[in-house]
Amino acid sequence: MADPLIHESANPPAGEPAPANAAALIRLQGVYYTYSVNTDQAIPALGGIDLEIATGEHIAIVGANGSGKSTLARHLNGLLVPTTGDVWVQGLNTRDPAHTRTIHHTVAMVFQNPDTQIISTVVEEDTAFGPENLGLPHAELRARVDWALEVVRLSELRRRSPHNLSGGQKQRLALAGALAMQPACLVLDEATAMLDAAGRRAVHEIIAQLHQQGMAVVTITQNMAEAAQAERIVALAAGQVVRQGPPRKLLTDEALLHELGLDLPPMVRLARQLHARRPAFPPDRLTPTEMIAALRGGAP
Amino acid sequence: MTAPLIEVRDLEYTYMRGTPLETKALCGISFAVRPGEVVGLIGPTGSGKSTLLQHLNGLLRPQAGTVCVGTLDLADRHTDLRAVRMRVALLFQNPEDQLFEQYVADDVAYGPLQMGLPRDEVRARVRRAMAAVGLPAEVYGDRLTQGLSGGERRRAALAGVLALEPEVLVLDEPTVGLDPRGRRTLIALLQQWCCQGQRAIIWASHAMEEITLLADRIVVLDAGRVALEGTVRQVFGQGETLAALDLEVPAVRQVVDELVQAGLLPPSDVLTIEEAVPVLEKLL
Numbered sequence: 001m002a003d004p005l006i007h008e009s010a011n012p013p014a015g016e017p018a019p020a021n022a023a024a025l026i027r028l029q030g031v032y033y034t035y036s037v038n039t040d041q042a043i044p045a046l047g048g049i050d051l052e053i054a055t056g057e058h059i060a061i062v063g064a065n066g067s068g069k070s071t072l073a074r075h076l077n078g079l080l081v082p083t084t085g086d087v088w089v090q091g092l093n094t095r096d097p098a099h100t101r102t103i104h105h106t107v108a109m110v111f112q113n114p115d116t117q118i119i120s121t122v123v124e125e126d127t128a129f130g131p132e133n134l135g136l137p138h139a140e141l142r143a144r145v146d147w148a149l150e151v152v153r154l155s156e157l158r159r160r161s162p163h164n165l166s167g168g169q170k171q172r173l174a175l176a177g178a179l180a181m182q183p184a185c186l187v188l189d190e191a192t193a194m195l196d197a198a199g200r201r202a203v204h205e206i207i208a209q210l211h212q213q214g215m216a217v218v219t220i221t222q223n224m225a226e227a228a229q230a231e232r233i234v235a236l237a238a239g240q241v242v243r244q245g246p247p248r249k250l251l252t253d254e255a256l257l258h259e260l261g262l263d264l265p266p267m268v269r270l271a272r273q274l275h276a277r278r279p280a281f282p283p284d285r286l287t288p289t290e291m292i293a294a295l296r297g298g299a300p
Numbered sequence: 301m302t303a304p305l306i307e308v309r310d311l312e313y314t315y316m317r318g319t320p321l322e323t324k325a326l327c328g329i330s331f332a333v334r335p336g337e338v339v340g341l342i343g344p345t346g347s348g349k350s351t352l353l354q355h356l357n358g359l360l361r362p363q364a365g366t367v368c369v370g371t372l373d374l375a376d377r378h379t380d381l382r383a384v385r386m387r388v389a390l391l392f393q394n395p396e397d398q399l400f401e402q403y404v405a406d407d408v409a410y411g412p413l414q415m416g417l418p419r420d421e422v423r424a425r426v427r428r429a430m431a432a433v434g435l436p437a438e439v440y441g442d443r444l445t446q447g448l449s450g451g452e453r454r455r456a457a458l459a460g461v462l463a464l465e466p467e468v469l470v471l472d473e474p475t476v477g478l479d480p481r482g483r484r485t486l487i488a489l490l491q492q493w494c495c496q497g498q499r500a501i502i503w504a505s506h507a508m509e510e511i512t513l514l515a516d517r518i519v520v521l522d523a524g525r526v527a528l529e530g531t532v533r534q535v536f537g538q539g540e541t542l543a544a545l546d547l548e549v550p551a552v553r554q555v556v557d558e559l560v561q562a563g564l565l566p567p568s569d570v571l572t573i574e575e576a577v578p579v580l581e582k583l584l
Binding site: 063291 | 321344345346393394447449450451473476477478479480481482506508509546547548550551552554555558559562564573574576577580581583584
């Protein structure tokens with residue numbers, strides 16, 4: 001397992017065909033991944049992941065540092081290919097180089113640091129970079145760039161240099177570049193970690209809107225308030241999926257979160273303390289909005 | 301009052317001065333940091349936080365106004381910047397990206413060696429700094445920097461600046477990317493570092509809950525000016541002013557503020573969950 005090359009040659013280059021019942025947008029089966037750094041010791045990062053992501057679904061992947069979140073994210077669009085096991089995107093095996101381009105348009109990624117994702121010296125050119133490489137007709141390219149900049153609310157700054165944008169604006173530009181590919185799924189790897197409150201809120205609103213329009217969203221995060229917005233949470237520890245379920249169930253499970261090295265969201269902590277004093281108070285309020293509603297409901 | 305470790309007065313700074321692209325980043329900033337203090341620096345992106353931080357150890361020189369580190373005046377071209385940097389250490393965002401030596405102890409030793417300290421002194425400092433961040437030299441000194449986890453790498457980077465044995469530690473978003481356990485460890489060790497001797501920390505962050513845990517005082521920047529300054533309780537008591545600056549108060553304060561506005565609670569200055577419980581319980 002130490003050397004991925006051995007396994008690649010052991011598998012047929014085209015990879016296993018997708019199972020016939022593969023209705024999922026992305027399907028991972030028995031995925032192991034090992035980084036081989038320049039030492040004898042190989043570091044296993046993923047230890048047997050089975051996971052399905054449905055079309056249009058919003059999931060959050062949570063876990064402590066080193067749990068394998070980012071390694072998993074990089075498997076979703078073939079940036080990494082499993083050491084053993086398979087990943088299919090719309091039925092295409094990421095192991096097959098013939099599918100790489102199609103998979104890259106289907107699943108787009110946005111990373112943590114906006115400064116490392118910007119290539120061009122003009123906002124609209126940066127947004128056009130991805131779709132330009134698809135060889136689209138000019139009118140189609142233009143329409144996609146216009147749409148993507150509109151969604152991230154940067155249309156007015158389209159002729160600016162990215163260097164003069166704020167951190168939040170830069171991250172929205174990185175998001176626009178991903179959207180211009182018109183992906184079926186957007187993967188955000190700690191994409192709001194470096195943003196201020198306003199920047200984070202703006203990204204959250206854009207994500208909610210895209211999800212409503214049918215785009216699948218995978219959010220990799222350590223921020224439990226951010227995870228609470230997903231429909232399903234996948235909890236990782238030591239390269240394995242330890243639990244999956246709806247946010248209200250997982251984010252209120254203190255023992256599980258402790259085991260994962262994560263914290264209860266602050267509102268859940270507050271709700272539990274109020275519940276301990278007044279048992280009628282619900283112990284599972286996730287957000288300030290929910291908390292305020294519950295407290296107002298209790299007021300005369 | 302004790303003499304400040306750093307005093308900034310009427311500081312101004314303009315990027316690309318004299319060109320059509322000139323941008324005013326700092327427009328007359330004044331504040332001081334005293335021994336034993338942890339000062340939280342908050343402000344929306346583009347408010348001048350990073351520009352200000354870079355003035356505190358002489359990476360940028362004041363264009364107008366003064367920055368004094370003890371008796372060293374940074375506006376004076378003759379001031380020895382090495383003396384300044386021995387007193388004020390700056391840790392950038394994602395400092396673990398800047399580890400470059402193969403072995404952890406060598407990376408921690410890099411700064412003190414550059415200062416021209418004798419080898420024995422460097423060795424002693426590396427040992428002290430690594431112990432302070434919970435990566436004892438006997439265990440971690442000969443490990444590969446690439447083999448450390450994210451949290452360990454962040455702590456190794458911190459050890460590198462602690463080995464300079466500064467009086468003031470300037471941190472730009474030190475907890476970004478760390479998991480809750482990594483954060484708690486870092487905050488605890490900074491608290492411990494600060495309460496030993498005549499030291500202070502300046503902590504720039506978007507993470508308001510952490511500022512609440514660690515800071516004594518908050519300075520709020522907006523458009524290159526100090527918009528608010530006070531104790532943590534005073535500043536987070538100004539929810540409306542902060543909201544106008546696109547800044548968030550801690551989640552507990554958001555809940556209390558909204559209920560106060562709705563006339564359901566009397567005004568109060570609670571900040572933490574423990575303080576909020578008895579206040580909110582009265583509504584139930």
